[in-house]
Amino acid sequence: MKSITECSPGPHAFLILLKVEKYTEQESQVITKIREFFSEEAFKYAVLVFTHGDQLDESKTIKEFVRENEDLIELLDKCGGRCHVVDNKYWNNNQFQIRQLLYTIHEMVEQHGGGCYTIEMLQAVERNIQKETTRTRSREETAASKNKIKITNSRQHSQQVSTGGSRKLPKVKRSSQPAFVFAPNPLWDRMKAAPLRVILLGKIGTGKSQFGNALIEEKVFEVDGSAYSGTSKCQAATKRNGEITVVDTPGLLDNRRDEADLKSEIMNSMLECSPGPHAFLIVLKVEKFNEHEKQIITKIKNLFSKKVFKYAVLVFTHGDQLAEGRKIKEFVSENKDLKELSDKCGGRCHVVDNKYWNNNQQDPYRNNQFQIRQLLNTINEMVEQNGGGCYNNELLQAVERNIREETKRTGSREEAKKSVWDACTLN
Ligand SMILES: Nc1nc2c(ncn2[C@@H]2O[C@H](COP(=O)(O)OP(=O)(O)OP(=O)(O)O)[C@@H](O)[C@H]2O)c(=O)[nH]1
Ligand SMILES: [Mg+2]
Structure with a gap:
């Protein structure tokens, strides 16, 4: 629960870490635990991140790996098909995957209208923090002191959890606060x-x-x-x-x-x-x-x-x-x-x-x-x-202009490219 106060009013994303290895009963239990703690709603905000990427067959993508296991397919579906792979030990440079992951999160947050995962309990924490903030004018201090307050909540929470089964927490309105935190990035726009x-x-x-x-x-x-x-x-x-x-x-x-x-x-x-x-x-x-x-x-x-x-x-x-x-x-x-x-x-x-x-x-x-x-x-x-x-260059710009005009006319960029090229070579 401390993790929740740390990112109040709520996380934009849950990164569920798994290894590139057999998806066993144990992994399945971890997923059940996540559901119990945060409700089914959490998966809408989740991305699967597979570590130990060097275990991934060279010829396979991570999605192909996932597709080999029924439970993983189901989990990935719940997470909107969002998954990435890294290797913290052997892939000295994970930047490409991390950029892709950030892009995925960015897109997911956009899909959620900039909102974050938030449940009643999280909002209660936020309300408490806000009250305390105005009192002490120091949000960090209060987050720390609220951790103490939250112990009670956390106990209540674990009592609820221990009653077993998949617990559906009440869904509440998303935070009206603009929760979108990433600076605009031209690379993301280009990739999109x-x-x-x-x-x-x-x-x-x-x-x-x-x-x-x-x-x-x-x-x-x-x-x-x-x-x-x-x-x-x-x-x-x-x-x-x-x-x-x-x-x-x-x-x-x-x-x-x-x-x-x-x-x-x-x-x-x-x-x-x-x-x-x-x-x-x-x-x-x-x-x-x-x-x-x-x-x-x-x-x-x-x-x-x-x-x-x-x-x-x-x-x-x-x-x-x-x-x-x-x-x-x-x-x-x-x-x-x-x-x-x-x-x-x-x-x-x-x-x-x-x-x-x-x-x-x-x-x-x-x-x-x-x-x-x-x-x-x-x-x-x-x-x-x-x-x-x-x-x-200028030539390319002229060609691109022609392609766009042709595309408008023919409705197909591929056809437009072909006819522009034919025209170029005839001259
Ligand atoms: N040993 C070795 N052989 C290579 C390597 N890369 C390509 N070859 C071989 O070199 C030959 C030419 O490879 P291609 O990929 O067709 O070369 P290319 O540059 O496309 O050739 P062009 O289209 O003719 O200009 C093939 O027999 C390849 O198997 C390499 O890194 N090492
Ligand atoms: Mg060639």
């Missing part, structure tokens, strides 16, 4: 409005398509082991519950391909993520950074202007070539040109190995899932730094 849009760019055969598949957690892009460019057309895929759109592109500097044709195809990728990408992932291999690689970077700069680096992250594939125990930033800093490039990209670089680092348990750094989580954090941070905005 549209998925994160990401374009993969790089030399032929660096592993763009295979990495793209890892990023969206599905085999959508065709992987090709031949010496020639496997990907000839841009392809977009929106996955991870619509949170991310990844656009795969053909390899740059393909001697066999007409330059104008390639350029037009790369520009097509921009259309796929109109009004513009939030991030360009420049895919390189862990190998010598020679003239050819430099030419690729120059090409990217010529295509998108030097503004591109403000939105870019370097992703190194073939991480296996990185000496054991070394970090990608160390590798980058050994080469003057690479270091310069990385600096232009705000020091944002990550490493994966599409062949050997899937499900790598031995070294948490040499693990694609870990690296992808880190990469998503980096992208989110970069988007925040860029004020929630995306890469844009």
Whole structure:
């Protein structure tokens, strides 16, 4: 009950912590206890947070894990489908999940009209605190002294509970006080409005398509082991519950391909993520950074202007070539040109190995899932730094205007994109 006085007039959210493990009788009893203490109403304000995320099968999302157990499905349903996963020990960086969780809470509070969970008992506590506050003018002091007062209430409460069964506490009107506590966050607005849009760019055969598949957690892009460019057309895929759109592109500097044709195809990728990408992932291999690689970077700069680096992250594939125990930033800093490039990209670089680092348990750094989580954090941070905005230029703005007009006419954004693109290529 002390926890209640601490967040009077009532909590915006109950975070119910569970482990990624079998949902047994014991877990079920904990849920029953929560119901007994706070009534069924509490679940409307609840989010399930699973810890020990490293126990989650690499190929599964937390919702898939939940769907394997009838009781968990039922519980998740009660909680409006809200659940997240973290790992406090092995996932050094839980920020992505925590941001998602905060976003979920934010959305839930909005759904509740900014209100919080409140029952008669909680309001009684609040009334007492308010009375005491006016008397002592110190809310903190009074919260402490009210704890003593609440012991009586708490006893009454436990007596009620001990009578057994699921106790339905009287529901009372929600607090009229504006209870919404989060500062406006452009990232949340962006996440709500549209998925994160990401374009993969790089030399032929660096592993763009295979990495793209890892990023969206599905085999959508065709992987090709031949010496020639496997990907000839841009392809977009929106996955991870619509949170991310990844656009795969053909390899740059393909001697066999007409330059104008390639350029037009790369520009097509921009259309796929109109009004513009939030991030360009420049895919390189862990190998010598020679003239050819430099030419690729120059090409990217010529295509998108030097503004591109403000939105870019370097992703190194073939991480296996990185000496054991070394970090990608160390590798980058050994080469003057690479270091310069990385600096232009705000020091944002990550490493994966599409062949050997899937499900790598031995070294948490040499693990694609870990690296992808880190990469998503980096992208989110970069988007925040860029004020929630995306890469844009005049051409893109004009294209977006046309798409919007066409969408109004045809009623379908997809169709509109296609006809705008057809019009562009005919000119
Ligand atoms: N060893 C190793 N092989 C990789 C890695 N990433 C990709 N490959 C292999 O490299 C080849 C090319 O991979 P893709 O993903 O098709 O490369 P891409 O950059 O999309 O190639 P293009 O579309 O032709 O430009 C395939 O045989 C992949 O299995 C990696 O990290 N390590
Ligand atoms: Mg490809």
